[in-house]
Structure formats: C-alpha cells, structure tokens
Amino acid sequence: MSDMNLFADFEIRIKNALETIDIVKEKRSEVDFGRITVEPPRDQTHGDVATNAAMVLAKPLGTNPRALADVIAAALRADPDVSEVSVAGPGFINLRLSTGYWQNLLASMIKAGLSYGRSTLGQGRKANVEYVSANPTGPMHVGHCRGAVVGDALANLMEFAGYEVDKEYYINDAGSQIDVLARSAFLRYREALGEDIGQIPEGLYPGDYLVPVGRELAAEYGPRLHNMPEEDWMPIVKDKSIDMMMAMIRDDLLALNVTHDVFFSERALHANGAQRIRQAINDLTFKGHVYKGTLPPPKGQLPEDWEDREQTLFRSTEVGDDIDRPLIKSDGSYTYFAADVAYFKDKYDRGYDEMIYVLGADHGGYVKRLEALARAVSGGSAKLTVLLCQLVKLFRNGEPVKMSKRSGNFVTLREVVDEVGRDAVRFMMLYRKSSEPLDFDFAKVTEQSKDNPVFYVQYAHARTASVFRQAKDAFPDLDFDSLDLVGSTALIDDPNELQLIAKLAEYPRIIEAAAQAQEPHRLAFYLYDLASFFHAHWNKGKEQPELRFVNDKNRQLSIARLGLVHAVACVLKSGLAITGTAAPEEMR
RNA sequence: GGUCCCAUAGCUCAGCAGGAUAGAGCGCAGGAUUCCUAAUCCUGAGGCCGAUGGUUCGAAUCCAUCUGGGAUCACCA
Numbered sequence: 001m002s003d004m005n006l007f008a009d010f011e012i013r014i015k016n017a018l019e020t021i022d023i024v025k026e027k028r029s030e031v032d033f034g035r036i037t038v039e040p041p042r043d044q045t046h047g048d049v050a051t052n053a054a055m056v057l058a059k060p061l062g063t064n065p066r067a068l069a070d071v072i073a074a075a076l077r078a079d080p081d082v083s084e085v086s087v088a089g090p091g092f093i094n095l096r097l098s099t100g101y102w103q104n105l106l107a108s109m110i111k112a113g114l115s116y117g118r119s120t121l122g123q124g125r126k127a128n129v130e131y132v133s134a135n136p137t138g139p140m141h142v143g144h145c146r147g148a149v150v151g152d153a154l155a156n157l158m159e160f161a162g163y164e165v166d167k168e169y170y171i172n173d174a175g176s177q178i179d180v181l182a183r184s185a186f187l188r189y190r191e192a193l194g195e196d197i198g199q200i201p202e203g204l205y206p207g208d209y210l211v212p213v214g215r216e217l218a219a220e221y222g223p224r225l226h227n228m229p230e231e232d233w234m235p236i237v238k239d240k241s242i243d244m245m246m247a248m249i250r251d252d253l254l255a256l257n258v259t260h261d262v263f264f265s266e267r268a269l270h271a272n273g274a275q276r277i278r279q280a281i282n283d284l285t286f287k288g289h290v291y292k293g294t295l296p297p298p299k300g301q302l303p304e305d306w307e308d309r310e311q312t313l314f315r316s317t318e319v320g321d322d323i324d325r326p327l328i329k330s331d332g333s334y335t336y337f338a339a340d341v342a343y344f345k346d347k348y349d350r351g352y353d354e355m356i357y358v359l360g361a362d363h364g365g366y367v368k369r370l371e372a373l374a375r376a377v378s379g380g381s382a383k384l385t386v387l388l389c390q391l392v393k394l395f396r397n398g399e400p401v402k403m404s405k406r407s408g409n410f411v412t413l414r415e416v417v418d419e420v421g422r423d424a425v426r427f428m429m430l431y432r433k434s435s436e437p438l439d440f441d442f443a444k445v446t447e448q449s450k451d452n453p454v455f456y457v458q459y460a461h462a463r464t465a466s467v468f469r470q471a472k473d474a475f476p477d478l479d480f481d482s483l484d485l486v487g488s489t490a491l492i493d494d495p496n497e498l499q500l501i502a503k504l505a506e507y508p509r510i511i512e513a514a515a516q517a518q519e520p521h522r523l524a525f526y527l528y529d530l531a532s533f534f535h536a537h538w539n540k541g542k543e544q545p546e547l548r549f550v551n552d553k554n555r556q557l558s559i560a561r562l563g564l565v566h567a568v569a570c571v572l573k574s575g576l577a578i579t580g581t582a583a584p585e586e587m588r
Numbered sequence: 589g590g591u592c593c594c595a596u597a598g599c600u601c602a603g604c605a606g607g608a609u610a611g612a613g614c615g616c617a618g619g620a621u622u623c624c625u626a627a628u629c630c631u632g633a634g635g636c637c638g639a640u641g642g643u644u645c646g647a648a649u650c651c652a653u654c655u656g657g658g659a660u661c662a663c664c665a
Contacts, residue, residue: 176665388659390659
C-alpha cells in the first residue's frame with residue numbers, strides 16, 4: 001500500500017507502467033501525462049479503476065487508442081494487485097483489483113481511523129475563509145443561514161484537506177446603519193427610564209431585541225446619557241449596542257454550530273482619523289491605482305438625482321473590473337469599499353495564501369471589484385475567490401413565507417434552528433450546490449424520513465453503533481476496547497462487502513475534489529451515497545443471514561466484519577463532522 | 589441596457605478538470621417484516637440534458653449566439 005488514496009496510488013502505478021512501454025519511451029519528451037485521469041468507472045460492472053490514458057496518448061504517439069490500450073493493458077497485468085485488465089469502448093482501460101488489495105486497503109483505513117481521508121493537498125498553506133459578516137444591527141435572520149453553513153463547512157473541509165484555515169467574521173460596525181442602531185437603542189434606553197416612547201418612528205429599528213440594550217444602558221448610566229447632546233452619548237450607546245448585538249449574533253451562530261477564529265471590526269479601520277484606510281489608499285496610490293476624476297453615469301435607467309461629481313477613484317478597470325470604483329465620496333468621507341481596501345490589505349499582510357469570501361448572491365456585483373482589489377494590492381500574487389451563495393426561499397406547507405425587514409417581520413435563524421434542529425438546517429444547506437437557489441420547506445425538513453437526507457445519513461451511523469451493541473451481546477466475553485480489527489480483514493471477501501470498501505475508497509478523492517472546487521455539497525452527496533450502500537448491504541442480511549455482520553457461530557468472521565463496519569462508521573463520522581452535524585450513536 | 593448565477597425524469601436535484609447504455613430522491617405501480625432499529629431495502633415505468641451553430645476521435649459538460657427564469661447595477665452598507 002503506497003497510498004491511502006486508491007486513485008492517486010493507481011495514477012502513479014499507471015504512469016510508471018507507461019514509462020516501461022517502448023513507443024512511449026521513444027517519444028517521451030513529446031507526450032504529456034497531465035491529461036491522464038484515473039477514476040472510478042461510471043458503471044461498477046466495468047471494474048474498479050478506469051483510465052483514459054490510451055485515448056489521451058494515442059494521437060501524440062501516432063497510433064490508435066485501442067491498439068495502445070492493449071499494450072498498456074499488458075503492462076498493467078504485471079501488477080500483482082490487479083486481477084483483471086480489460087479494454088473497452090473507445091479505449092478505456094478498466095482494472096479490477098484483487099481481493100487482497102481491498103483487504104489491505106480496509107486494514108489501513110481502520111488503522112487511520114478518523115484521520116482516514118485527510119489530505120496534504122493544501123500543503124499547509126494558509127487560507128482565510130470569511131463568512132456570515134452580517135451587520136450587527138439585529139439578530140441573524142434565516143437569509144444568513146446558508147452562507148454561514150457553507151462557509152463553516154468549507155473551512156472544515158479545507159482544514160481536513162491540509163490547509164491551515166482561519167474562519168473570519170468581518171463586523172460591519174461602521175456607517176450609517178450603526179448610527180440608526182444607536183438611535184434605536186437610545187430610544188429603548190429612554191423607555192427603560194420610564195418614558196413613554198410610543199411607536200418606534202419610521203427609519204429606526206423597531207425590534208424588541210433592543211429592549212435589553214436600553215435596560216443595560218439605564219442600569220449602567222442612569223439618566224446621565226439623557227442630558228447629553230447626541231454627539232456625546234452616541235459613542236457610548238454605539239459601543240454598548242454593537243457589543244450586545246455581536247454577543248447575540250455569536251450566540252445565534254453557536255446554535256447553528258458555527259464558530260469563527262477571528263472577528264474583524266470595520267470600525268477599527270476608521271479609528272484614529274481612519275488611519276488604516278488612509279494608509280491602504282496611500283499604498284494603492286503609490287502603486288499607481290488611484291486618481292481623481294468622475295465616473296460615467298450608470299447604464300440603463302439614469303437615476304433622477306444623478307450628478308457628475310469628482311471623487312477619488314480606484315482605477316480597477318486596469319485590473320479586470322468593469323468600472324472604476326469610488327474610494328472617497330465628494331464630501332470627503334470614505335466609501336464602504338475604501339474600508340474593504342484596508343481590510344483586504346490587512347488580510348493580505350497577515351500572510352494568507354488564499355482568501356475566500358462567502359457572500360450572498362445579492363453581492364454578486366461586488367465580486368469583480370474584490371478580485372480587482374486583490375490584483376492591485378498583491379500585484380497578482382494573492383489568490384482571492386468569492387463564493388456566491390444563491391438565495392434561500394422559505395416555504396411553509398408549500399406556501400412561500402413572506403418577509404419584510406422593515407416591519408421587523410422576518411424569520412430569525414434562531415427560530416429556524418429551534419423548529420427544525422441544527423443538524424437538519426446544516427445538512428439541507430449543504431445538500432445543494434451553493435450556486436443554485438434553494439427552497440427550504442419547514443415541513444419537509446422536519447420530516448424524519450428519507451426526504452430529509454440528514455436523518456438517512458445519521459441513521460446509517462447509528463446503525464453502525466447498533467451493530468457493535470449487538471456484537472457485545474453475541475460475544476459477551478470479548479474485550480471490545482482492545483479488539484484487533486486490523487488483523488482480520490483477510491476474511492472479508494463477499495462481493496458486496498468489497499463494494500462497500502470500494503465506496504469507502506472514494507472518500508479521500510471526494511475530499512480533495514470538493515476542497516479544490518470549493519464545493520462542500522459534494523461531501524454531503526457522498527455521505528448520502530455511502531449511507532445508501534451501507535443500508536443496502538445491511539438489508540441483504542435479511543434474506544441472506546450469512547451476510548450479517550454479527551454471526552454468533554463464527555467469531556473470527558464477525559470480528560473481521562466489525563472492522564468493515566468500523567471503517568464505515570469512521571468515514572460517516574468524519575464526514576459528518578466536516579459538515580458540522582452530529583453522528584449519533586442511536587436515534588430512538 | 590451591462591454584469592453574475594441558472595435551465596437535466598411529473599417534482600426537487602447530482603453528474604467529479606470532455607469519455608462507455610445520462611443518475612439519485614420524492615411521487616407513481618408492485619414487492620420484502622419468524623430477520624442485527626421498516627427512520628430501511630428490492631423491482632418497474634418515466635429523458636431530443638432549454639434552442640441553434642462551433643471546437644474533436646468523443647460534448648449534458650468547453651466556446652459563440654438565442655430563448656426563458658433569478659440576482660445585481662450610483663457617494664447604501
């Protein structure tokens with residue numbers, strides 16, 4: 001066993017075999033092995049491993065694919081772990097692996113335990129995944145869920161694939177909406193002092209989640225703030241409001257099992273006369289990306305109040321953007337994007353090799369300027385990617401749920417988690433490609449059936465635990481803590497069992513592909529697939545009792561099969577951990 | 589109008605750096621419970637992969653154009 005990743009292992013073996021072939025040796029410098037793929041065949045009946053090597057190399061070698069495939073096939077037959085080689089279709093080479101190979105592979109899976117599937121793909125490179133980054137003006141609402149889960153799972157996935165990952169939250173605690181927050185909280189403060197504030201005026205946040213902030217302020221300051229001019233109480237109330245809102249948001253996120261390593265405050269960039277923003281803009285200016293000028297009016301419908309004004313602009317069009325972007329408004333204050341320049345520069349200076357922004361689809365228009373920013377700041381060396389999550393549509397009993405943020409009438413993240421459960425929310429959010437819109441129906445997600453894939457996968461894990469419970473009953477004298485599951489894998493030889501091992505063998509490949517493509521949904525689908533294989537095999541034991549995992553007449557075989565069950569349990573558990581959902585021992 | 593995302597079974601969606609006869613779940617029709625949790629499994633029907641061109645040995649996949657759906661577009665964060 002040279003590699004835990006079966007396909008990576010055989011890619012090496014196949015390339016080695018190619019090097020031994022005469023016509024390849026003759027033209028070795030002209031052929032590129034880069035396009036050769038080694039993967040599971042679409043149809044299991046074709047074999048265990050398939051390669052397109054002959055089809056890719058035939059042309060440069062001046063031969064036809066079938067003929068070349070026959071030669072390669074002959075070379076591959078020398079591998080003792082290969083039991084059968086066939087050439088099929090336009091020139092595919094299909095390998096069937098020996099039973100012994102699978103048994104050894106299973107043994108190394110068991111040995112690796114929960115670290116089976118870990119990859120060195122990332123080579124320890126530092127990655128920063130930024131997600132959620134909601135304004136601290138109120139509780140998290142359901143719209144934040146998807147980005148939160150996708151970002152969190154992606155970070156977990158990349159960590160497992162060998163990156164050194166920081167999870168980051170950018171707190172949008174600067175700007176006018178925070179002023180609104182503070183004024184709304186001040187009103188609640190007056191209310192807490194006994195004043196009748198009547199209806200919350202238009203333009204302020206009406207939600208009663210600010211009531212505790214008012215009370216806290218009243219308890220801490222008494223009536224003192226009341227007598228101050230706004231410019232004096234504003235910073236105090238702002239601080240308190242942001243702190244309490246962020247505490248609430250962290251709490252909400254925790255309910256979703258989402259955590260961050262770094263909380264980065266936008267306000268910190270504006271501190272000390274916006275020192276850090278100024279520095280960042282200076283840096284950009286120094287690199288020749290900043291000028292003063294005017295922008296053309298927006299295309300399409302011209303706004304009524306459009307005026308041509310001179311601003312300080314980022315010449316982003318030179319680094320791939322469609323239009324130059326304002327950094328300083330005509331009144332001298334900084335734009336939101338200016339803070340983002342400083343924020344990105346900070347990240348870059350912290351030494352990340354890869355920076356990932358998980359944003360909602362409504363920020364799609366922001367992607368190009370961020371990419372342009374990365375090019376300008378890093379001179380093209382920084383790898384910045386934006387992952388756009390399409391919007392989530394909520395349904396209750398098939399009817400769309402209407403939400404209006406202004407009236408304070410929105411479904412909070414907390415409500416969804418309380419009603420549906422953390423695991424179901426997380427898994428559902430991952431059970432769809434994130435570039436695809438998602439319908440989220442409360443009724444379906446709470447249903448504890450196959451309609452809800454998380455129960456299906458979790459149930460498979462619970463079943464593995466159940467097998468061990470059964471085994472303890474069947475063999476009360478066995479010491480399960482010190483049981484050697486590695487040594488008995490040679491007894492595993494049923495075709496269904498070997499197929500299950502083959503499914504487990506795909507895990508490292510899935511991890512790498514999902515991490516590379518930054519598509520955590522692939523893992524969720526794989527887990528479902530694996531669970532399905534496991535359930536199917538389990539049910540075979542009904543009609544064929546000799547296939548059952550636990551057989552009290554055959555102790556050694558039972559132990560061997562427990563090894564297989566254990567390997568399944570490990571992959572389910574490790575995969576579920578990456579998705580951030582629990583792997584229960586039982587689901588009564 | 590510009591930009592971005594999307595279009596695959598009746599419905600909801602997968603399809604892995606182009607590959608073999610395009611898959612799964614739900615729904616529909618039938619079946620399995622003296623048996624380790626039936627929260628499970630098995631069998632079947634169901635498709636011009638939105639349209640048209642192009643690239644090549646080969647396209648659901650890549651490119652162009654078009655049609656249809658969604659998002660976004662100013663000194664708002």
